[in-house]
Amino acid sequence: MRLGAFTFANCGAVRWGLGERPVETGSPEAMAAALLAGEVDVAPISLVEYLRNHDRLLALPDLAIGSDGEVLSCQLFTRGPLEDLDGGRVALGSTSRTAALLATILLTEWAGVTAEYRVEPPVLADMLRGADAAVLIGDAALVETLHPRPGLRVHDLGTLWRDWTGLPMVFAVWAVRRSTAARRPADVSAAHATLLEAARQGVRQLDEVAESLAGSGLFTREEMSRYLATLDHTLGERHLAGIRHFAKLAARHGAVPEGADLTFFGGAA
Secondary structure: OOEEEEOOHHHHHHHHHHOOOOOEEEOHHHHHHHHHHOOOOEEEEEHHHHHHOOOOEEEEEEEEEEEOOOOOOEEEEEOOOHHHHOOOEEEEEOOOOHHHHHHHHHHHHHOOOOOEEEEEOOOHHHHHHOOOEEEEEHHHHHHHHHOOOOOOEEEEHHHHHHHHHOOOEEEEEEEEEHHHHHHOHHHHHHHHHHHHHHHHHHHHOHHHHHHHHHOOOOOOHHHHHHHHHHOEOOOOHHHHHHHHHHHHHHHHOOOOOOOOOOOEHHHOO
């Protein structure tokens, strides 16, 4: 089967665990498009895109990309406290789906902020030229978090969600098209087992994964080790509770269909 993965470091452990197996990589929006178009068979997809296309997809059990608190790579950058954004503008990075909606929900429902939102290319300096805050994800957000700019406040969206709800935040799930699962169930089962083992192996060898990711020059090994340790690749009952709570809020904001939920390959609950 054709596997996909994000280019971001949040898939670093899984990519490491897969070894030499060919994997198509791309940004979250590119990977969602490839999965839905049939260009890859199994891949991670942002939670929002899964919920929007839940009638076409099945989630793979026990595998996700999330955090139980701090995540470091899904961030809201502001010049002041959150309440100062009321009546202001918030730039949403174009690579983000789930984090952008999460920030909107948190600002509206938790902070009581009414703001104007617009999607822009994910370059923090450019985003903040015409906005009071910016949402950034992935390695770009990680760089800006580990090496913060003077005068900016960094609000970790995983931490804010946990503080508000007490639940983990799942930013992406691994999925397969329903049509593919119906035609090739044995192949999907094998791919699922491969990905589960890859995630376990990567987590067991985080030092080696951190060393390989640090080779890009953007991060030190220590920075990568800290980041990888915040990530949660599991999908248990608390994660599902977090997903369902988020889905209800997202539907209330008109961002996903009412009643959208995960349906698992293999019929897992």
